[in-house]
Amino acid sequence: MIVSANLPFVSTYRVDGWTALADPTRRAIFERLAERPRAVGELASELPVSRPAVSQHLNVLKGANLVVDHRAGTRRIYQLDPKGIALLRTYLDRFWGRALAAYKEAVEQPTEEV
Amino acid sequence: MSPQATETSIRNSIVVEAAIDRAFSVFTDGIGSWFPSEYNLLDVEIAERVFEPREGGHVFDRGTDGSECHWARVLAYEPPDRVVISWDIGPQWQIEADPEKTSEVEVRFVSETPDRTRVELEHRNLDRHGDGWEGIRESVGGEGGWPGCLRAFAQRVGAA
Numbered sequence: 303m304i305v306s307a308n309l310p311f312v313s314t315y316r317v318d319g320w321t322a323l324a325d326p327t328r329r330a331i332f333e334r335l336a337e338r339p340r341a342v343g344e345l346a347s348e349l350p351v352s353r354p355a356v357s358q359h360l361n362v363l364k365g366a367n368l369v370v371d372h373r374a375g376t377r378r379i380y381q382l383d384p385k386g387i388a389l390l391r392t393y394l395d396r397f398w399g400r401a402l403a404a405y406k407e408a409v410e411q412p413t414e415e416v
Numbered sequence: 417m418s419p420q421a422t423e424t425s426i427r428n429s430i431v432v433e434a435a436i437d438r439a440f441s442v443f444t445d446g447i448g449s450w451f452p453s454e455y456n457l458l459d460v461e462i463a464e465r466v467f468e469p470r471e472g473g474h475v476f477d478r479g480t481d482g483s484e485c486h487w488a489r490v491l492a493y494e495p496p497d498r499v500v501i502s503w504d505i506g507p508q509w510q511i512e513a514d515p516e517k518t519s520e521v522e523v524r525f526v527s528e529t530p531d532r533t534r535v536e537l538e539h540r541n542l543d544r545h546g547d548g549w550e551g552i553r554e555s556v557g558g559e560g561g562w563p564g565c566l567r568a569f570a571q572r573v574g575a576a
Contacts (some may be wrong), residue, residue, distance in 0.1 A: 403430070404452065406534070409438060410433050
């Protein structure tokens with residue numbers, strides 16, 4: 303998808319939730335975790351991607367504070383971060399901060415350009 | 417539902433060096449010039465972002481293949497002072513078909529000088545998207561769980 307190929311605002315270690323979910327594979331993983339917690343292997347068997355790829359996607363989702371993980375025996379179980387609405391606020395807050403900065407730039411362009 | 421109103425909304429404001437009329441028109445008519453283009457629910461690139469200038473109108477993206485994604489409804493359109501749109505995008509990055517589960521964005525334009533305008537934005541009723549991410553459980557199985565707006569749109573026009 304266009305989005306994952308070009309992420310100008312992504313820093314090396316942190317992605318915001320909306321950007322993280324713009325990738326269809328990560329969205330698929332996220333949807334499955336919304337149904338119930340799952341292990342990496344389970345996700346890999348359900349999706350047309352390799353286990354290492356699933357792990358990478360999970361890391362992005364984790365970096366975006368969308369999912370949390372815990373160890374259960376030898377397996378690592380991933381689930382949606384239960385902190386709820388605070389997440390949504392954080393993402394939208396960042397989103398609008400950035401959007402308004404872009405808006406300011408656009409509105410202050412010479413008039414004929416818009 | 418949160419007992420604290422502040423937890424269900426965010427506020428942001430910015431001062432722009434422009435007259436109020438221009439500030440309003442760039443925010444609405446000119447939304448394609450600034451609204452982050454990577455936030456795209458279509459399967460193709462956005463050719464055009466449209467803000468219909470009337471109450472009851474929509475804000476939508478038109479893709480390069482002609483498909484459309486309607487992601488906001490215009491709830492109030494009062495140039496040059498105020499505009500309110502719904503936010504029909506669920507936390508799971510999908511179009512929310514149930515208006516009861518959407519939040520709203522109110523934008524007020526306040527003239528500070530003839531050439532300077534303060535833009536105050538409030539994105540509120542975030543709790544309506546469900547109990548935070550908990551609400552996703554329901555939406556995944558239901559109509560709103562359709563991952564792409566394109567498919568929802570296709571279904572609406574009977575093409576799916």
